[in-house]
Amino acid sequence: MAKTPPCLCNVLYRTASGLPLTPSLYSRRWLPLPVRRWAVTIGFGLIGLIPVFAKKENPLERLDPVPAGQPIPIVDFFRPWLFTNPELNPAGTHFAAIVSTGEDTHDLVSFELAAKKMDRMSAGSGYDVVDFDWLGDERLLFEVAKGKLYANGLYAVELGHFSSAYVLERYNATVPIGYPKKKPHEAVLWISHSAADAGDDGGVVRIDTRRPAMDSFATTATSIGNEAEMHATIVYSYPKLKGTPVGYLADRDGELAFGFTAKDGVSTLHRLAGDQWVPCAVNLDEIDIEAPGDAPGELFVLGPRQPGKPRALQRFDVMAGKLGEPLFQDERYDLDTAHLYRSPVDGRILGIQYHGTAGHSYWFDPSYHAVQLLLEKSLPHLIVRIIGSDRAQKHFFVSASSDVRPPGYYHLDLEAKSCSALVNVAPWIDPGRMQPMRPFNYKTRDGFSIEGFVTLPAGASKANPAPLVVLPHGGPWARDIWCFDPEVQFLASRGYAVFQPNYRGSTDYQWMFPEGDMWDFLKMHNDVTDGVKELFKTGLIDADRVAIMGASFGGYLAISGVAHEPDLYRCAITVAGVFDWEKMLKDARSSSYFRGRYGVLRRNLGDPKKTPETFAAISPIRHVSAIKVPVFVAHGSEDMVASASQSGSLITELKRYGVPFEKLIESDEGHGFHQLENQIALYTAIEQFLAKNLAVRDKLPAPVGTKAAAP
Numbered sequence: 019m020a021k022t023p024p025c026l027c028n029v030l031y032r033t034a035s036g037l038p039l040t041p042s043l044y045s046r047r048w049l050p051l052p053v054r055r056w057a058v059t060i061g062f063g064l065i066g067l068i069p070v071f072a073k074k075e076n077p078l079e080r081l082d083p084v085p086a087g088q089p090i091p092i093v094d095f096f097r098p099w100l101f102t103n104p105e106l107n108p109a110g111t112h113f114a115a116i117v118s119t120g121e122d123t124h125d126l127v128s129f130e131l132a133a134k135k136m137d138r139m140s141a142g143s144g145y146d147v148v149d150f151d152w153l154g155d156e157r158l159l160f161e162v163a164k165g166k167l168y169a170n171g172l173y174a175v176e177l178g179h180f181s182s183a184y185v186l187e188r189y190n191a192t193v194p195i196g197y198p199k200k201k202p203h204e205a206v207l208w209i210s211h212s213a214a215d216a217g218d219d220g221g222v223v224r225i226d227t228r229r230p231a232m233d234s235f236a237t238t239a240t241s242i243g244n245e246a247e248m249h250a251t252i253v254y255s256y257p258k259l260k261g262t263p264v265g266y267l268a269d270r271d272g273e274l275a276f277g278f279t280a281k282d283g284v285s286t287l288h289r290l291a292g293d294q295w296v297p298c299a300v301n302l303d304e305i306d307i308e309a310p311g312d313a314p315g316e317l318f319v320l321g322p323r324q325p326g327k328p329r330a331l332q333r334f335d336v337m338a339g340k341l342g343e344p345l346f347q348d349e350r351y352d353l354d355t356a357h358l359y360r361s362p363v364d365g366r367i368l369g370i371q372y373h374g375t376a377g378h379s380y381w382f383d384p385s386y387h388a389v390q391l392l393l394e395k396s397l398p399h400l401i402v403r404i405i406g407s408d409r410a411q412k413h414f415f416v417s418a419s420s421d422v423r424p425p426g427y428y429h430l431d432l433e434a435k436s437c438s439a440l441v442n443v444a445p446w447i448d449p450g451r452m453q454p455m456r457p458f459n460y461k462t463r464d465g466f467s468i469e470g471f472v473t474l475p476a477g478a479s480k481a482n483p484a485p486l487v488v489l490p491h492g493g494p495w496a497r498d499i500w501c502f503d504p505e506v507q508f509l510a511s512r513g514y515a516v517f518q519p520n521y522r523g524s525t526d527y528q529w530m531f532p533e534g535d536m537w538d539f540l541k542m543h544n545d546v547t548d549g550v551k552e553l554f555k556t557g558l559i560d561a562d563r564v565a566i567m568g569a570s571f572g573g574y575l576a577i578s579g580v581a582h583e584p585d586l587y588r589c590a591i592t593v594a595g596v597f598d599w600e601k602m603l604k605d606a607r608s609s610s611y612f613r614g615r616y617g618v619l620r621r622n623l624g625d626p627k628k629t630p631e632t633f634a635a636i637s638p639i640r641h642v643s644a645i646k647v648p649v650f651v652a653h654g655s656e657d658m659v660a661s662a663s664q665s666g667s668l669i670t671e672l673k674r675y676g677v678p679f680e681k682l683i684e685s686d687e688g689h690g691f692h693q694l695e696n697q698i699a700l701y702t703a704i705e706q707f708l709a710k711n712l713a714v715r716d717k718l719p720a721p722v723g724t725k726a727a728a729p
Contacts, residue, residue, distance in 0.1 A: 076120060077091065077093050077094075077097075078093070078097055078119075078120050078121060078122070079119075079120050080446060081445045081446055082445065082446060083445075083446050083447065083448035083451070084446075086448075086451070089511070090451065090508075090511050092508065092698050092701045092702060092705070093694070093698055094446050094447065095504040095505070095507060095508040095511075095701075096504055096508075096694060096697045096698065096701065097122070097446075097694060098118040098122060098123075098124065098694065099118065099424065099443040099444050100117060100118055100119060100441060100442075100443050100444070100445075101115055101116075101117050101118075101427065101440070101441040101443050102115065102116045102117075102124075102443065103115060103116055103150075104405075104406075104415050104427050104440060105150075105151075105152060105405075105406050105415065106152075106406050106407060106408050106413060106415055107152045107154075107155045107156075107408075108152065108154065108155055108362060108408065108409050109155040109408060109409065110131075110407075110408025110409065110410060110412070110413045111130065111131060111132065111155065112128050112129060112130050112131065112155075112177060113128070113129050113131070113415065114126065114127065114128045114129075114150055114152065114158055115127055115129075116147055116148075116150070117138070122693065122694035122695070123140075123141070123144075123145070123146050124141075124146045124147050124148070125138055125139060125140045125141065125147060126138070126139045126141075126147045126150055126158065126160055126175070126180075127139070128158070128177055128180065130177075131413075137177070137178070137180040138180065139175060139180045139181075139183060141162045144164060144165060145162050145163065145164050145170060146162065146163050146164075146166060147160050147161070147162055148161050148162065148163045148166075149161045151194065151197065153174070153197055153202050153203060153204075153205065153227055154202030154203065156176055156177050157174055157175070157176050157177070157202075157203065157227060157228075158174065158175050158176075158177075159172065159173070159174050159186075159194070159197075159205060159227060160172075160173050160174070160175070161173075165686060165693065166692040166693055167656060167686065167687070167688050167692070169191060170188065171185055171186070171187055171188035171189070172185075172186045172187045172188075172192055172194075172207070173185055173186060174186055174227045174228075174230075184230035185230060186225060186227060186230065186251050187207075187225075187251065189213035190209050190211060190212055190213050190214075190220060191209070191210045191211035191611075192207045192208065192209055192210065193207065193208040193210055193266075194206070194207055195207060195208050195222060195266045195267070195268050195274060196268025196269075196272035196273060196274060197272040198224075198271065198272040198273055199271045199272050199365070200271070203226060203227050203228050204224055204225065204226055204227065204253065205224070205225050205227055206222060206223075206224050206268060206272065206273070206274050207222065207223055207224075207225060208220075208221075208222050208263075208266050209221060209222075209223065210263075211610075211611065217610055217611075219258075219262075219263055219613075221255060221256060221258045221259075222255075222256040222266055222274055222277075223252045223254065223255050223256065224252070224253050224254040224255075224256070225251040225252055225253065226251055226253045227251070229251050230251070256274055256290070257290075257293050257294060257295060259277045259279055259288060259295050260279070260295070261279035261280075261281060261286070262279055262280050262281065262613050262614055263277060263278065263279055263613075264278050264279065264280045264285065264613060264614045265277070265278040266278070267307070267310055268310065269310045269311075269314065270310050270311070270312060270360065270364075270365035270366070271365060274290055275289065275290055275310060275314075276288065276289055276290065276307075276310075276317075276336075277290065277295060278302075280613075280614035280617055280618075281617065282617045282620070282621060283614075283617035283618045283619075283620060283621030283622065284302075284303075284617070284621070285302045285614075286298075286302070287300045287302060287307070287336070289315065289336055289337075298336050298337075298339075299339050300334075300336065300339065304322040304323075305319040305320060305321060305322060305334065305341075306319060306320040306329075306354070307319050307334075308320060308331065308353070308356065308358060309358045309367070311333055311334070311367075312365075312366050312367060315335065315336045315337045316333055316334065316335060316336065317333070317334045317336060318331060318332070318333060318334070318345075318358060318367065319331075319332055319333075319334045319341075320332075320352065320353055320354070321341055321344070323529060323533065324529075327347070327529065328347060328348055328349070328350065328351055328352045328353070328529045329347075329352045329353065329529055330344035330345070330346065330347035331344065331345045331346045331347070331353055331356070331370060332344055332345060333345065345382070346370055346380055346382075348372070348374060348378075350374070350375075351372065351373070351374050351526040351527070352525070352526045352527070352528055352529050353370065353372050353526070354495075354525035354526050354528070355372060355373050355497065355499075355525050355526055356370050356371065356372035357370070357371045357372070358370055359371060359386075359404065361383075362406070362407055362408065362409050362411065363409055363411070367382065368381060368382060368383040368386050369381035369382055369383060369386055369387075370382075371403055371404075372526075373497070373499045373526060374526075375457060375469075375500060376401055376499070376500040377401035377403065377499070377500070377501075379402075379403060379404070385411075386404070389404065389414065389430070389432070390402070390404065392430075392437075393416055393418075393430065393437065396437045397416075397418045397428070397437070399420065400418040400419060400420050400423070401418065401419050401420060401500075401501075402416060402417070402418045403416065403417050403418075404416055405417050411432075412431065412432045412433050413429065413430070413431055413432075414429070414430040414432070415427060415428070415429060415430075415440075416428040416429075416430055416437070419501060419502055420449075420501075420502065421452075421454055421455040421473075421500055421501060421502060421503075422449045422452035422453070422454060422502065422507075423447075423449045423452070423502055424443050424444040424447055424502045425443060425502070426439060426440075426441070426442055426443065427439075427440040427441055427443070428440060451511070452502070452507050452510075453473050453474060453475060453476065453507065453510040453511075454473070455471045455472070455473045455500055455501075455503070455506065456471065456472050456473070456474075457469060457470070457471060457500070458470045458471060458472040458517070458549075458553065460548065460549050460552040460553075461548075461552075462522075462544065462545050462548045463544060463548055464541075466522065466530055466531060466545075467530065468519055468520060468521065468522070468527075468545055468548075468549060469520050469527065470498070470517060470518055470519035470520055470549055471498055471500065471517075471518045472515065472516070472517050472518075472553065473506050473507075473509075473510050473515065473516040473518075474510070474515050474558060475510045475511070475512075475513045475514060475515060476510075478515060478558055479558065480556075480557040480558060483557065483558055483559050483560040483561075484513065484514065484515040484558065484559060484560060485513065485514050485515065485559075485560050485563035485564070485565075485712045486514065486515045486516075486517060486550070486553070486559045486560070486563070486564045486565070487509050487514045487515070487516050487517070487564075487565050487566070487567055487708065488517045488519075488546065488549075488550055488564065488565065488566040488567070488579070488587075489505070489506065489509070489516050489517065489518050489567055489568060489572070490518070490519060490521065490546050490566070490568045490571075490572045490575040490576070491518065491520075491524070491568070491571075491572055492568065492569050492570030492571045492572045492573075493523070493524070493525075493570070493571050493572075494521070494523045494524070494539070494542055494571045495523055495524070495525055495528075495536070496524065496525060497520050497524040497525045497526055497527070498518040498519075498520055498524075506518070508701060512705060512708070512709075514565075514708065514712070515558065515559055517549065517550065517553055519545060519546050519549040521542045521545035521546055521549075521575075522535045522536075522538075522541055522542055522545055523535065523536050523537075523538075523542055537622045537623065539574070539578075539636045540578075540635060540636060542575065543575055543578045543579065543582060546566075546575055546579065547579070547582075547583055547586065550564065550586065551586075562588075562715070563588060563712045563714070564586060564587050564588060564712075565587060565588055565589045565590065565591065565708055565711065565712055566579040566580065566587050566590050566591070567590070567591035567592075567704070568591075568592065568593070568595070569592075569593040569594055569595070569690055570593075570594050570595065570596070570659070570660065570689065570690070571595075571596065572595075573591075573592035573593050573594060573595025573596070574592075574595050574596045574597060574638070576590045576591060576592045576595065577590060577592055577595060577597055577638040577645075577649070577668065578638045580645050580646075580647055580649065581638045581641040581642065581644050581645050582638075582641065582644070584644050584645065584646045584647070585646075587647055588647055588711050588712055589647050589648045589649065589650070589707065589708070589711035589712070590645075590647065590648075590649045590650070591649075591650040591652075591704055591707065591708075592649070592650070592651055592652070592665070592668075593652045593653070593690065593691070593700070594652070594653055594654065594657055594659070594660055594665075594689050594690050595651075595653075595660065595664060595665065595668075596660045596664050597637060597638050597639040597664055597665075597667065597668050598637045598639040598640075598664060598667060599619075599623060599626075599633050599636055599637050600626040600630075600633045600637065601661075601663070601664065601667070602619065602660070602664075603616065603619050603620060603623070603626060605661050606619055609658075611658055612658070612659075623636075639667055639668060639671055642668070642671040642672060642674070642675050642677065643675045645672070645675070645677045646677075647677075647678075647711070648677070648678040648679060648680070648707070648711055649668075649672055649677060649678070649679045649680075650679070650680045650681070650682075650703070650704065650707045651665050651668055651669055651672075651679060651680070651681045651682075652665075652681070652682040652683070652684075652691070652700055652703075653665035653666075653682075653683055653684075654683075654684050654685075654686075654687025654688045654689065654690065654691065655683055655684065655685045655686075655687070656685070656686065656687060656688045657687075657688050657689045658688060658689065659688070659689040660689065662683065665681075665683070669681055680703065680707060682699065682700060682703055684696050684699075
């Protein structure tokens with residue numbers, strides 16, 4: 019089960035442990051799903067979605083782009099895609115996917131390739147299927163969330179019985195760790211927060227997915243009774259780790275193999291030996307664990323930092339504590355965002371897929387390299403990625419996308435030598451009206467190279483420079499990539515240039531900077547500022563009409579921008595931001611949900627009682643008096659990552675110093691806005707805020723006592 023791009027809380031775990039982020043409520047794929055029944059028909063190469071019954075006009079039912087002469091509605095940029103995450107069962111007879119049509123919700127479907135027969139299951143009104151996995155050839159394990167905010171539970175359903183989904187567990191916070199290949203009906207789960215134990219760690223268990231937690235079945239998964247209990251499905255409980263567990267890792271066969279604990283911001287690796295956990299002498303500050311290896315006791319890791327070189331992918335023998343020779347090393351990028359592709363037959367690593375500038379695949383297996391070349395020839399000018407296949411490796415699912423085109427999914431049949439489209443996930447998006455995203459490289463004030471992206475609106479030129487929205491990403495240990503970005507395209511459609519700088523600390527670029535810079539938030543702010551000023555030199559930007567906008571850590575950078583560069587920006591927009599790092603430490607210390615976060619912050623930022631000047635310098639809440647421009651503040655009141663009180667305190671300070679501001683606080687949102695209705699409200703307010711504050715100003719008369727410049 020994949021994860022979303024990292025947010026602040028998730029990256030704190032990675033920084034502490036050096037392992038891939040352990041999925042949690044806020045790090046799983048959050049993909050919305052539908053409630054209303056639709057007829058879904060699959061043609062020769064394209065899925066068509068047709069409403070079963072007529073009703074009053076619904077913008078989500080329109081599949082065609084709006085006419086060229088009309089503005090593109092906000093809803094078209096942010097509405098859920100029709101089809102996501104297709105995955106073949108191991109036999110290659112069926113694929114499953116998450117679909118959305120007509121409503122801001124997602125359902126689970128299965129499609130039988132030979133008979134062209136589809137089954138569809140709704141999660142129920144107000145619920146979404148957010149993730150799924152195949153357990154063997156006939157059973158699907160899936161997760162459900164309520165309102166895109168609260169996890170509801172883990173369910174299973176068998177092919178041919180989509181009207182009889184059954185519950186495996188509810189009310190606990192569980193993380194799937196692995197699926198044992200020798201027993202495909204079983205699953206290994208970490209109960210990270212146990213409802214029966216007041217939220218304490220419940221350890222790792224193995225469950226039998228054939229056994230429902232209660233004898234209830236339903237046409238929608240969430241209509242099962244609330245009294246369901248998980249213990250009915252448990253067949254084995256693993257020994258508990260001593261200390262504070264922050265993650266687990268299965269081996270390539272899906273069996274539990276490793277665990278991680280954290281203390282004072284330092285993580286320790288443990289291996290499971292029989293019924294005991296054995297600590298491993300591994301420095302997780304030096305290596306990042308990417309995936310289990312091909313042999314018992316082996317891991318694939320990013321090796322230690324090397325002066326002047328990106329980090330290499332290497333094998334690591336845990337028991338011997340020995341690194342193998344580099345398997346792959348890019349010349350320009352670390353591989354923090356890499357995905358290791360495994361064989362569907364034996365779980366061997368066959369290749370590595372990583373972002374780089376625009377998405378790359380490197381295959382250790384020659385046959386997959388040949389398939390990649392065939393796909394790139396069939397789908398030119400697109401980023402093409404193999405996302406799965408059957409055991410026979412004759413049928414492949416493929417994604418293809420670009421900066422102006424959302425991902426499309428394709429079925430490659432090697433025996434038939436055909437590559438056919440499965441679905442256009444967003445047919446209402448006209449690629450011809452989208453704007454290209456171009457790399458923009460620049461030097462920082464201390465001489466480092468930064469890679470970013472610039473998207474210009476239609477008609478922008480040196481003769482007609484565009485107003486600019488600076489859009490730093492969150493994280494901060496994340497990155498922007500060359501891809502279709504709905505937020506960027508929305509802003510470009512409204513006439514704004516968009517600048518996305520991958521400031522120091524951004525994943526894949528960390529090798530270029532001193533290790534201490536990974537927590538130097540002021541240098542990250544300076545990198546953004548330097549990029550904006552360098553962009554002015556192109557002549558394509560109206561330097562008098564610039565805004566800065568961001569979410570999470572990007573929201574922090576937005577307020578830092580207008581606090582430390584009061585003459586550079588006309589306005590700022592922050593969504594779910596952090597502005598007071600001392601308060602962030604206090605909140606982390608009392609949080610039971612994100613265990614280990616306080617230690618990471620404390621270790622890397624220090625003690626606010628001993629170094630108050632450090633916290634004052636990096637906290638823009640202390641510098642609101644310097645802000646001269648309007649600020650828009652948005653936050654979800656249920657945010658467990660960055661408390662909504664961060665924005666509340668910012669608003670109090672804005673009032674105190676008379677800084678104009680607007681606010682949007684949503685009671686049913688968490689870290690970011692995920693419900694479509696709230697997204698539309700947010701971006702409608704942002705559009706109005708930018709239009710008001712980046713409007714062309716009439717030339718002001720010269721001040722009294724000065725001479726006006728000659729025209």
